[in-house]
Amino acid sequence: MTDRARCAVPFCRRTASVDEGFRDGEFLCGPHWRLRSPATKAAWRDHARLERRNPGHAMEHPAGSAGRLVRVALAKEERALWEATRAEVVEVAMGVSA
Missing domain, CATH: 1.20.58 (Methane Monooxygenase Hydroxylase; Chain G, domain 1)
Known part of the structure; x- marks a missing residue:
């Protein structure tokens, strides 16, 4: 799962594509961003x-x-x-x- 970056919130299972510029632990998924x-x-x-x-x-x-x-x-x-x-x-x- 190296091509996916995880949400910065511990134990959150949501990910985003590294190809879109996201880095592991450096983004917040939609539910957490809200x-x-x-x-x-x-x-x-x-x-x-x-x-x-x-x-x-x-x-x-x-x-x-x-x-x-x-x-x-x-x-x-x-x-x-x-x-x-x-x-x-x-x-x-x-x-x-x-």
């Missing part, structure tokens, strides 16, 4: 809005430009948001908090 709190959903919406307003990859912008700085900051924010979301969803799914 367990996010309203505040976390709003944070993801705000982040998506900023990404739409600042398109492209960071390396597509000239070094030191405002566009590159914004994209680098958005990448860091996305990673932190993902870590917080994954922790929150795992806690809710495992019954640690609600």
Whole structure:
């Protein structure tokens, strides 16, 4: 089962294709993704809005430009948001908090 990536929630049996860019433990299946709190959903919406307003990859912008700085900051924010979301969803799914 090497061509499938597992959901980040322990004991979840759902998988996704590695060919689609998913990595093992680095995605949340649909039922678990919906367990996010309203505040976390709003944070993801705000982040998506900023990404739409600042398109492209960071390396597509000239070094030191405002566009590159914004994209680098958005990448860091996305990673932190993902870590917080994954922790929150795992806690809710495992019954640690609600």
